[in-house]
Amino acid sequence: MKNFIFITVFLFSFQVGAQEELDLSYYLPENVNYNDDISTPQEVLGYVPGEWHVTHDLLINYMRTLAEESPRISIENRGTTYEGRPLLLLTITSEENQKKLEKIRRNHLELTIPGSGQLNTGEMPIVVYQGFSIHGNEASGSNAALLAAYHLAAGQGTEIENLLENTVILFDPSLNPDGLQRFAYWANMHKSENLNPDPQDREFDEVWPGGRTNHYWFDMNRDWLPVQLPESRARIATFHKWQPNILTDHHEMGSNSSFFFQPGIPERTHPLTPQMNQDLTREIGTYHAAAFDKIGSFYYTEEDYDDFYYGKGSTFPDINGSIGILFEQGSSRGHVQETDNGLLTFPFTIRNQFTAALSTLEAAHNMRSKILDFQREFYNNARNSAGKGAYVFGNSKDPNSAYHLAEILKRQQVEVHELAEDLQTDGKSYKKGTAYVIPKNQRQHRLVEAMFEKRTKFADSLFYDISAWSFPYAFNLDFNDNVAIKSAGNKIDSLQKPEMTLVSKSEYGYLMEWHNYYAPKALNMLLKENLRAQVAMKPFEAAGKMYDYGTILIPIQNQKLNPTELFELVTKISKEASIEFNGVTTGLTKGISLGSNEFRTLKPQKVAMIVGEGVTPYDAGEIWHLFDQRYDMLLTKLDTRNLGRTDLSKYTDIILPNSWGSALGKSETEKLKEWVRDGGTLIGYKNAANYFKKNDFMKMELLENDVKAKNVTFEERRDFRGAQGIGGAIFRAKQDRSHPVNFGYKNDEIPLFRDTTIFVKADSTSYNNPIQYTANPLISGYISDPNLKLIANTVPFKKAGMGSGNVILFTDNTNFRAFWYGTNKLLMNAIFFGDEM
Template sequence: MLRFSVLAAVLLAATAAGAQPQVPLATPYAVEGTRGYDASIPTPQAVLGYTIGERHTRPEEVIRYVEAVAAASPRVEIGFHGTTYEGRRLVHAIVTSPANHARLETIRDANLMLSESPEAVSDSEIAAMPVVVYQGYSVHGNEASGTEAALVYLYHLAAALGPEIDAQLAEAVVLLDPMLNPDGRDRFADWVNGYRGASGVADPQNREHREPWPNGRTNHYFFDINRDWLPTELKESQGRMAWWHTWRPQVSTDHHEMGSESTFFFQPGIPSRNNPNTPEATYELTGAIARYHADELDRIGQFYYSEESFDDFYYGKGSTYPDVNGAVGILFEQASSRALRRETEANGELTYAVTVRNQLATSVSTLRAAIALRQRLLTHARDFYAEDAASGAYVIGLGESRTRGQALAQALSRSRVKMYALEQDVTAGGRTYRAGEAYVVPLAQTQGRLVKAAMERVLTYTDSLFYDVSAWTFPLAYGADVAEVSRVPRMGAEMQPVYDGGRVVGGQARVAYAIPWGRYFAPRALRRMQEAGLRVRLAKSPFEAASGGSRRQFDRGTLIVQARQGEITPDSVHAVVMRAAEMDHVEAYALDSGLTPSGNDLGSNDWPVLVAPRVALLAGEGTSSYGVGEVWHLLSERFGQEVSLIDPAELPSLDGYTTLILANGSYNSLSDADIERMKAWVRGGGVVIGLQGGALWAARGGLLTSPTRSSPPDSTAYPYAERDGARGAQALGGSILDLVVDPTHPLAYGYGARIPVFKSGTAVFAPDSTNSGVDVGRYDAQTPVLSGYASGAVRQRLAGAAALRASSMGRGRVILMDFNPAFRAFWYGTDGLLLNAVYFGRTF
């Protein structure tokens, strides 16, 4: 029997690295009630060759240790719930008693009954049920101590001996997710391990502490995975959430790090910023659990705080999403050493080992709390789903915005929302939804509360400050045709939403194919045809054409593909168009003649042949990694468009590129010479697309004269204690605005006259009344905010401001958007504006 403290090895590592631990080695952290440790279970050091806290564990080493423990312990079952964009496996461990493992599926099925059939679960049955606890670590790859703690915690769960651990594993199933972001962790671990000498250096100026752009916080595409729990658009999220929902835990924790000068945070967060869709009982349980964290941290002499800084409002975070799923979500934030040692003013020398110790302490306190509150937690989960369901429903239309509606429906289904086929025509909001051409999402269902939280528009708040965005209304974000109805219409079979609706109407064309631009993946169809060598024209005006013996109206933005193209045979052209319809879900119409009954004929000189873009995206210091990643992911991952990532600090010749995208950022590394070369390239025919901060920089740099609208400074003499809150209330942290666009402009093809857009930050362009056509889109002059918080002063500043601006510069074009059209991968509704700029940027 191996007799040592579960964290003694961590503290010894700190000593070996030359650090002075905050807890004396004579009284190391020990799990109360542990008699010792089973010698047959390998320690991290035995498997990895070093002691936890001695270096940063790489992703493959994490998996190696979990595999070793699972092979040795009857308490541990290993599993994999997906892969990352870079192909790394997402590992988890299920830890419980051997007796529970023998009936694990029975336990899981009974646990699911709490949400699926809560009325059928009695108090006596709850009394006999294990509590399910999900514990997740280091979703931000460079907040690394969580994963290290998870490995020590796994060892403790697998090897500890004594009555407490026996009781805990008999009464709980622990879902241990030790590494939520392997790609980001790999990026970070390579940096800190690679820039460390024989001794860790505490100097914050040391290169080990100064991780470069884009740093390891994010995943491969530079996304913050911890903002994707509700949309689940990212690969890592989809794998994790599919597994999470197979269990539906009662407690779900999320271990993070924060600034080095802080102490330790655990929830509850700021009470005034709680999401009103979360029942008060959830917050009461959070508070009850918090007492166990306080006791454990008090015992080891660690300062902490709660009910400050962080909130429970946005449901896309790992600590808040559980709250709308009948669970209790808990955020932990540990002051970060980043490297092995760090000098701080507040904490003295902060060591990696001590940060691991604190994460481990709250892992243990979470399990202890879950056991003590087991029946209360299980009852809360049952009662959450047993509450009277709301009435009414949402109808998701599958007409012109079909693919966007299906994307929205898929996002809901990943949170196990049920939807059904519409079986009767419904008129709502001035529109008629036809039977068979819409989904019905009733609010009277298991996930009705989540449906409401995802779909509702909110304009009234109890607080004016937000840790994250204040609005994420899915119908507006996805650009879907959605109506709320007070009575549930007649429904048919339950639907599993998939992309469909692509078709070729009229068979093989004799003259040409017309492909309307409104479907979401139409740009991918265009790229597919161009890569096949087809010439594609853009209809810049409406026209009427004969297809299959009948006339049909086509709008601006329709793609025209000639059936005979040189050496490419009509059969080959037809095969490419058929493939686009199948894979990109577009509609293509075979046209019988190039002579149109009305509008331009198909060979019109006003309808240009589109040039396939060659895209460069500035990516490096001075740019926002989030903004760059959103554009990169959209173009490369979703639309298959090749993108060259170029470091702005080493701006090369832009010759050969058609398009340069400036995502959000400051671009302070660009020199005056760089700017002049960029201008010359635009005058020669290049297209610059500036987004958010990139748009503001381009305007200031003189690429397009766009004065910003300023607001007078707030001269109110606030009391010192109220100053920060008053100023913060005038920020725009993330709201949904009403953009009024000119639908005749190529940048707005495929849209109507109004587009909901996501915007953060109050900088806007003053409208241009002198140059007709430059302001393609302005915020509504009366009510610019559709959903989300904005103060009266901010609303006034937004009203009528220019937001989408485009003009010529020599032979080139400059396109500016003061908002983020590809926000967090789930703003399908405005992706098309960026794609229009990429593919139609030279056509106006």
């Protein structure tokens, strides 16, 4: 990143010491009159924006006030966050357009449908989605939204009236309400009467996990494609409802930087993004440059960031016929901070964001026909390039995983069909009712191609985000990208969860296969009721049906519930967990009998996770979300600050997510060792490998990339080092399905997501390597040649005994961003079956 000097003399509103009075004239354009009937921000907030960080409740209060007072604004609540905060959207346009808004929307959507050539784009409004502060502690965006909304609601004159007549603005004042509220509380709590710009002040050092993330500590700017979070689902529904032509995403970056706007680094643009998209982005950039030149703010473009991963707000629009634009403002983080370039104030950052919001609208208005024509051309070309045939994906043993991928596709307005009849192709079996078909010849073909693609060749070796995200692999589904279109059955208009066969009452026992995604949820529901359950260590056949490793047996006898009560409970669990139970009448089977010692008794698990300073919030949040939202399992969060005085004996399992530095000191480490020796199972992720090795939790050999820089210039040094990392790629591993960590997987190979360079050498004893990368493991994504050689035949899983307990290591994130469904069960297996490993 290149740093540019921006305004070093503080703008008139502040000085180091007492805070001076600030007024709206600092922000608003000159020569614009404002309607006195529309409330100013300070009339509702009690202060001028920039004096304090706006809390989400005050932000939405002001937005509701504007909607009540201005006929240019309509407002809707699209749902709530996990913490119950509303997800508001303002639709801003002329009063006349407000009266025919639905007609405008329908006409606009016609541009994405072949045969729309008769529409005159010169007479159509352009649609712009403006979104602010998806990272809660990048607050200048949402604070600028106060000013932008006021300007659009109250501004008068021919220029703004023409703009509103020809533009529909979808205005999202806070993309992350929970994070914004958390950060505003922090910044305001530490504000002094005499503003202190010292970067070492506590104001600039948020307590863990910080305000960047949402309730479950997710980076929501990575969820535009997977749409796993309520905030994402609301904005994606809005996006597809309107198909906006431009989407802006207001962020902050390091305090020593100026202001960035796209395009980013040209060679890091995804190949599926049309060149015209980048050309239009560059032309829009000239409007930003002119606006920033006018107010004297420095900026840069095309030297940072990229448009590769389609799951970001600035890139997702690019594969949907729109233009995504990232804004990055050097952050004051609090109210005023010393930087390499002088004092950076909060009002200054707000003014830059506000300026970019207005320059976007000016560009949209002036380039209206050109951008509307591009949208029509994008979808015409998508149809023409789609080709024939279809994709098919499914899992005959796990209909729920396939259903959840179909659910994502439906949210993205992809056309999904049933499988017409059972299909056998390329050695894979697809069963009607557990598989789905996606025709290629459809409006969203380019998006589907982007979601399903495998790619191993790249123009650049550096990525701002992950380099691979192929969804069929994320869900560990059988997949074929070129089946005959006749495989497509009825189109699915309303997706329904897979139906389970009704449980037949038994007086002997019930069997539950472990393949289903929600099997851990069902088992936990049984164990919570203190019912006896056992796991099969070997396959067997009962009543003509084959049961695999990991099948769960619930005996009828010697339970606290009578047979009728147990039947009613199993029926309830079957419905709630969407999983099938089979009643059996005899213990005599082919293979192990139901009374065999190869059925091991399971106990209720009480699980804790270490969180706090030193632990990666993203990784911890993904685990918390998995337990709480997917499996309805309790998870106790143990803060690193208090671990030394915590009673660990209450827990059967403790999870250590990825961490950095010295998250745990010597005394906490010794305490964990004692707990493991007494029978606990410690499960570590990623950098826990170094912690486990250094502190003698387990022995392992870590392989390192020692490649030396040759013919690399000083200027190229960062690119060279960056190319040796793994930003996120997909790799193939072999599975020993007889090992408990792999229970519930039907294939002998599994795709794993990896974003680390932690390589563990395989054990010399083969059965200690139940998951092992193949000799040629790369499926999709970027990895340097030296690292590709290193990863071959290494192991991403390791287990060691310690006293009466277990230490388990996963070098890869099995819960990545809540959409890597295919490996969630590895963690559940470690928890429920750790003692059997």
